[in-house]
Amino acid sequence: MIALYFVLTALVAISAFAVGRARSQRLKVAGVRLHSLPSYHGLFLAAICTVPMLLAVAAWTPLAPRYVEARAVAALPEALQPATGLEHDARMREIVMAAEGRAQAPSPEVAEAGRAYVAAQTTSKTVLLVAGILAALAAFSWGLPRISADFRARNRFEALTLWLLIACSAVAVLTTIGILFSVMFETLRFFQRYPWWDFLFGLQWSPQTAIRSDQIGASGSFGAVPLFVGTSLIMVIAMLVAGPVGLFAAIYMSEYATPRFRSLAKPLLEVLAGIPTVVFGFFAALTVAPFIRRTGEALGLSVASESALAAGLVMGVMIIPFVSSLSDDVITAVPQSLRDGSYAMGSTKAETIKRVILPAALPGIVSAFMLAVSRAVGETMIVVMAAGLAGNLTFNPLEAVTTVTVQIKTLLTGDQEFDSAKTLSAFALGFVLFFFTLTLNVIALRIVRKYREQYD
Amino acid sequence: MTDDRETSHNQGPTTVNRMADLNMPLTSAAGLFTANAPKVTARDVTVHYGDKQALFGVSIDIPEKSVTAFIGPSGCGKSTFLRCINRMNDTIPICRVAGEILIDGADIYDRRLDPVLLRARVGMVFQKPNPFPKTIYENVAYGPRIHGTTASRQELDGVVETSLRKAGLWDEVKDRLDQPGTGLSGGQQQRLCIARAIAVGPEVILMDEPCSALDPIATARIEELIFELAANFTIVIVTHSMQQAARVSQQTAFFHLGHLVEYGATEQIFTAPSDKRTQDYITGRFG
Numbered sequence: 001m002i003a004l005y006f007v008l009t010a011l012v013a014i015s016a017f018a019v020g021r022a023r024s025q026r027l028k029v030a031g032v033r034l035h036s037l038p039s040y041h042g043l044f045l046a047a048i049c050t051v052p053m054l055l056a057v058a059a060w061t062p063l064a065p066r067y068v069e070a071r072a073v074a075a076l077p078e079a080l081q082p083a084t085g086l087e088h089d090a091r092m093r094e095i096v097m098a099a100e101g102r103a104q105a106p107s108p109e110v111a112e113a114g115r116a117y118v119a120a121q122t123t124s125k126t127v128l129l130v131a132g133i134l135a136a137l138a139a140f141s142w143g144l145p146r147i148s149a150d151f152r153a154r155n156r157f158e159a160l161t162l163w164l165l166i167a168c169s170a171v172a173v174l175t176t177i178g179i180l181f182s183v184m185f186e187t188l189r190f191f192q193r194y195p196w197w198d199f200l201f202g203l204q205w206s207p208q209t210a211i212r213s214d215q216i217g218a219s220g221s222f223g224a225v226p227l228f229v230g231t232s233l234i235m236v237i238a239m240l241v242a243g244p245v246g247l248f249a250a251i252y253m254s255e256y257a258t259p260r261f262r263s264l265a266k267p268l269l270e271v272l273a274g275i276p277t278v279v280f281g282f283f284a285a286l287t288v289a290p291f292i293r294r295t296g297e298a299l300g301l302s303v304a305s306e307s308a309l310a311a312g313l314v315m316g317v318m319i320i321p322f323v324s325s326l327s328d329d330v331i332t333a334v335p336q337s338l339r340d341g342s343y344a345m346g347s348t349k350a351e352t353i354k355r356v357i358l359p360a361a362l363p364g365i366v367s368a369f370m371l372a373v374s375r376a377v378g379e380t381m382i383v384v385m386a387a388g389l390a391g392n393l394t395f396n397p398l399e400a401v402t403t404v405t406v407q408i409k410t411l412l413t414g415d416q417e418f419d420s421a422k423t424l425s426a427f428a429l430g431f432v433l434f435f436f437t438l439t440l441n442v443i444a445l446r447i448v449r450k451y452r453e454q455y456d
Numbered sequence: 457m458t459d460d461r462e463t464s465h466n467q468g469p470t471t472v473n474r475m476a477d478l479n480m481p482l483t484s485a486a487g488l489f490t491a492n493a494p495k496v497t498a499r500d501v502t503v504h505y506g507d508k509q510a511l512f513g514v515s516i517d518i519p520e521k522s523v524t525a526f527i528g529p530s531g532c533g534k535s536t537f538l539r540c541i542n543r544m545n546d547t548i549p550i551c552r553v554a555g556e557i558l559i560d561g562a563d564i565y566d567r568r569l570d571p572v573l574l575r576a577r578v579g580m581v582f583q584k585p586n587p588f589p590k591t592i593y594e595n596v597a598y599g600p601r602i603h604g605t606t607a608s609r610q611e612l613d614g615v616v617e618t619s620l621r622k623a624g625l626w627d628e629v630k631d632r633l634d635q636p637g638t639g640l641s642g643g644q645q646q647r648l649c650i651a652r653a654i655a656v657g658p659e660v661i662l663m664d665e666p667c668s669a670l671d672p673i674a675t676a677r678i679e680e681l682i683f684e685l686a687a688n689f690t691i692v693i694v695t696h697s698m699q700q701a702a703r704v705s706q707q708t709a710f711f712h713l714g715h716l717v718e719y720g721a722t723e724q725i726f727t728a729p730s731d732k733r734t735q736d737y738i739t740g741r742f743g
Contacts, residue, residue, distance in 0.1 A: 258549075335586070337582060337584060337586035338586055338588060338589075339547075340544065340547070340580075340582060340586065341582065341586040341587075341588065341649070341652075342588070342598075343544065343547055343575060344542060344544060344575055344579065344580035344582075344653070345575065345576070345579065345598065345599045345602070345652065345653065345656050346572050346573060346574070346575035346576030346577075346599070346602070346603060346656060347572070347598075347602045348572050351602050355598070355602070356588055359589070359590070360588075360589050
């Protein structure tokens with residue numbers, strides 16, 4: 001039925017376009033000079049006919065289930081009326097099962113309600129179909145007589161297109177805001193159960209809470225500082241690898257390499273970004289970590305088999321392309337005239353790069369670094385496999401640490417009840433992560449604005 | 457006919473060169489006019505871009521402390537030749553230069569010579585003003601800084617002020633030296649680029665159509681400036697405007713299809729050109 005509605009909408013669009021174009025075409029043939037091309041008249045008519053249809057379905061989607069449920073529940077006798085939300089859900093499940101014939105109704109009253117449910121569904125769909133067609137017809141009969149030589153169909157259609165563009169950009173912004181709020185509310189629920197200062201400044205992370213009251217040794221301690229330290233430690237190691245390597249690779253590729261080499265090397269480097277992180281993860285866990293442990297032992301150091309160093313190094317390699325590819329693009333975008341100006345004053349290539357090109361490309365380079373840092377902070381798979389799970393509070397890169405993302409993953413995998421502090425703490429961690437990247441971006445923007453050397 | 461002229465033209469400067477070795481007073485190319493001693497001497501310079509030949513055996517003597525203009529239609533090789541004088545063509549990988557260019561008698565294409573040091577002696581101003589995205593002060597201080605020519609901050613301040621004064625920009629920017637150079641108007645930016653070039657202390661300044669992106673008033677200011685600078689620097693200017701060449705230069709060279717067709721005193725080139733192509737060009741019949 002809903003599929004039919006969308007097919008209908010498409011048909012309406014096509015036929016409105018055809019009618020609109022044919023109508024204006026006829027005017028043109030009759031020798032009238034049109035303000036807009038016939039296809040714009042067609043597009044405008046199609047747009048005003050389909051928009052009300054789409055609005056109708058957008059309004060129907062959230063309203064219809066409520067109506068249907070209300071009708072089904074109303075069909076139940078007084079004795080079976082649900083009193084609580086939980087009871088309501090259970091009763092609805094019975095009704096839907098009965099209505100769809102998937103299970104025997106527990107009582108004839110429920111079977112009756114099931115029939116009411118089906119009937120209400122049919123009604124709601126019919127209402128949608130009729131309302132949609134009526135809306136389209138109304139729009140059509142409003143739009144068709146307006147097709148005339150002077151009608152500014154082109155401007156009108158372009159105005160409608162502008163709204164479409166605005167709506168699309170709104171989707172991105174609203175999604176971000178939506179995620180922020182949903183995470184924030186769960187976080188607030190967590191902070192009702194667990195004091196926020198203990199979370200932010202506590203040094204002990206052991207999120208095992210007792211499921212039964214007679215369990216022992218599972219009090220639950222959500223001091224997240226070890227996670228923040230672990231995340232920062234791995235991020236710093238990763239950036240120490242990716243920052244210099246990526247930037248110097250970018251400088252080589254954009255300033256020194258022959259175009260042939262660059263056209264070969266750049267895609268290869270970008271392939272690195274396309275390798276699934278889980279592959280990097282087992283590379284870190286099975287190759288790099290044992291190597292570091294053996295090397296460490298040879299030097300007389302004690303190295304854990306899962307270490308921050310292994311995870312950080314591999315993560316650093318993973319984010320090299322983010323730094324190098326973006327930096328390469330912004331360095332290449334610095335105008336040749338600036339290079340010429342510098343060479344013409346007797347500076348060497350290195351001086352030109354250091355004093356003219358890098359300062360001019362700085363904003364782009366900083367944003368490349370920020371993107372890399374966000375990747376490093378948000379990366380999960382490598383750290384899950386190579387960094388460990390234990391919430392050690394340590395700055396020693398040779399020990400196992402755990403990160404915010406690893407803990408979120410651990411807290412939310414498997415069967416969970418969503419009202420325990422253990423599960424809710426994941427949202428708090430997610431919120432901190434979100435807030436951290438946001439702050440990082442704001443700081444980066446400030447830096448860029450302050451030190452940017454703008455060319456144009 | 458044409459070939460004869462090319463040959464005789466090529467022979468002239470060679471004679472001059474020998475006379476230079478003997479420390480004799482100089483007459484200029486082909487003995488057509490008298491001028492200062494040659495600063496830049498080119499012999500049989502040929503340039504290829506890949507397979508395409510852009511310059512054919514150019515020989516010329518550019519006299520010291522005067523303005524020499526290169527004119528000619530687009531694609532005639534005048535800019536290419538200009539860029540040979542400070543080896544800017546080295547930055548283009550497919551470009552090959554043959555022949556000999558001497559500055560003060562020393563071959564600038566000598567293997568032992570560092571092009572970076574050459575460019576400190578031969579400054580360049582480009583067609584489109586290209587100030588660095590730095591402050592006005594930093595733009596001018598760039599050259600002295602990379603060459604380490606100033607010992608103290610005070611000395612550097614002095615160089616910046618002198619250079620800006622010489623470029624006729626000091627009074628307009630002295631209160632906003634810490635503002636970005638890119639915020640100036642087009643004409644001011646070009647004078648900033650000239651100040652930047654002067655700050656290095658060059659002997660020769662090459663200008664590649666320095667006024668083509670500017671309005672008439674800014675152009676007039678730059679032309680005045682070129683005239684003043686000629687007292688201290690050897691200036692070579694490429695221009696599309698024949699009026700500009702006539703106004704600012706003492707010598708004019710006419711290039712056509714990669715050949716140096718005619719070279720002589722500006723007045724003589726514009727009033728009594730000896731080559732038919734020169735005459736056609738300056739009377740506006742082509743180009």
